[in-house]
Amino acid sequence: MAWYPGAVRMELQPESDGQPAIVPTQLIYHSISAPWTKERLYEYWRDGTNLDSHFGQSYDGTLAQYIGTETRADANYLANRRPDGTGAVSVETASNDNHSDPWTDAQVEGLIRLGVWMHQRHGIPLRICRTASDPGYGYHRLHADWAVSGTACPGDARVAQFKNVIFPAIVARATGQAPNPSEEDDMPLTQADIDAVANAVWNHTETNANTGEPVYMGAVLAWMDKVHVTQTEKVLKQLTAAQAAIAALATQLGQVHGVDTAAVVAAVRKAIAEAVIHVDVDVTGTPAATS
Missing domain, CATH: 3.40.80.10 (Peptidoglycan recognition protein-like)
Incomplete structure (x- = not known):
C-alpha cells in the first residue's frame, strides 16, 4: 500500500x-x-x-x-x-x-x-x-x-474550480510547465501559474452580507468593466456637447461684441485641459460655470 x-x-x-x-x-x-x-x-x-x-x-x-x-x-x-x-x-x-x-x-x-x-x-x-x-x-x-x-x-462552485484551476494546475506542474511551490518556491511564475491565479480570482466567491448569497468575483469584475465603459462614453458625450456649446457661444459673442471667436474657443479648451471643470452652457440664455 x-x-x-x-x-x-x-x-x-x-x-x-x-x-x-x-x-x-x-x-x-x-x-x-x-x-x-x-x-x-x-x-x-x-x-x-x-x-x-x-x-x-x-x-x-x-x-x-x-x-x-x-x-x-x-x-x-x-x-x-x-x-x-x-x-x-x-x-x-x-x-x-x-x-x-x-x-x-x-x-x-x-x-x-x-x-x-x-x-x-x-x-x-x-x-x-x-x-x-x-x-x-x-x-x-x-x-x-x-x-x-x-x-x-462537490457543488457547482467546486466543479468550476476543478475545471478551471485545479486540474489545469495538476497538468502544468506534472509536465514541468509550472513549478511545484513546495519544491521550487524561488522560481519565477510561468504563464500556467499566471493563468491559474487569474482563474482563481475570476472564480473566487464572497458572501453577500445582506442576503447570504454567493457573490462571484468574475461577475463583479465584468460589472465594473461595463460601468467603466458606460461612464467613459457618457463623459465623452458630455465633453463633446460642452465644446459644441462653447463654440456656439463664442460665435454669438463674436457677432455681437466683435470678440475673437477662435481666441475664446482656444482659451476655453486650454482651461478644460488644465483643470477639471463642469460647464453648463445654454446658448439662448446666460452661461453658467461651476467647479
Missing part, C-alpha cells in the same frame, strides 16, 4: 488491512457536507460508520490519509473496486452543510499537490475521466456510477 508523504497518516483499522487491494487508476474529489477537520472526519470513519475514504482535508488545506492508495475505500460506489481490480482513490474535503461553498485557496493548493503525486506515484493519466471507468481525474457527480442514487457533490 502507498502513503502520500504530504498527508498525516491516520490509519483506519481493520479497514486498512482487511479491505481488498486495488490498482488505483482514478482520483475523485468530494465534499463531506460538513465543516469538519481531517481529525473529525477520521473519528467519524472510525466510530460512526463502516464507510471510509482514502483522504480527508480540512479547510486549512492539510490532508490526512486513512487508507493506503492501493487498498479499496468506500466513497466512490462502483468505482471503489472494479472486477478487473482497478479502483478510484477518494479525497473528502471540508465544506458547508450543503457543499455550496468553494474550496479555500489552501484546499485548492493541497488538492493540486495530491493530484500531482497521484500521477507521479501511480501513473494516473493527466485527463478528466471520460467514462466512469476511464483512468484520470474527476469529481464525485461527474459520473452516475460513482454515487448511489446520484449526488450534487
Whole structure:
C-alpha cells in the first residue's frame, strides 16, 4: 500500500488491512457536507460508520490519509473496486452543510499537490475521466456510477474550480510547465501559474452580507468593466456637447461684441485641459460655470 508523504497518516483499522487491494487508476474529489477537520472526519470513519475514504482535508488545506492508495475505500460506489481490480482513490474535503461553498485557496493548493503525486506515484493519466471507468481525474457527480442514487457533490462552485484551476494546475506542474511551490518556491511564475491565479480570482466567491448569497468575483469584475465603459462614453458625450456649446457661444459673442471667436474657443479648451471643470452652457440664455 502507498502513503502520500504530504498527508498525516491516520490509519483506519481493520479497514486498512482487511479491505481488498486495488490498482488505483482514478482520483475523485468530494465534499463531506460538513465543516469538519481531517481529525473529525477520521473519528467519524472510525466510530460512526463502516464507510471510509482514502483522504480527508480540512479547510486549512492539510490532508490526512486513512487508507493506503492501493487498498479499496468506500466513497466512490462502483468505482471503489472494479472486477478487473482497478479502483478510484477518494479525497473528502471540508465544506458547508450543503457543499455550496468553494474550496479555500489552501484546499485548492493541497488538492493540486495530491493530484500531482497521484500521477507521479501511480501513473494516473493527466485527463478528466471520460467514462466512469476511464483512468484520470474527476469529481464525485461527474459520473452516475460513482454515487448511489446520484449526488450534487462537490457543488457547482467546486466543479468550476476543478475545471478551471485545479486540474489545469495538476497538468502544468506534472509536465514541468509550472513549478511545484513546495519544491521550487524561488522560481519565477510561468504563464500556467499566471493563468491559474487569474482563474482563481475570476472564480473566487464572497458572501453577500445582506442576503447570504454567493457573490462571484468574475461577475463583479465584468460589472465594473461595463460601468467603466458606460461612464467613459457618457463623459465623452458630455465633453463633446460642452465644446459644441462653447463654440456656439463664442460665435454669438463674436457677432455681437466683435470678440475673437477662435481666441475664446482656444482659451476655453486650454482651461478644460488644465483643470477639471463642469460647464453648463445654454446658448439662448446666460452661461453658467461651476467647479
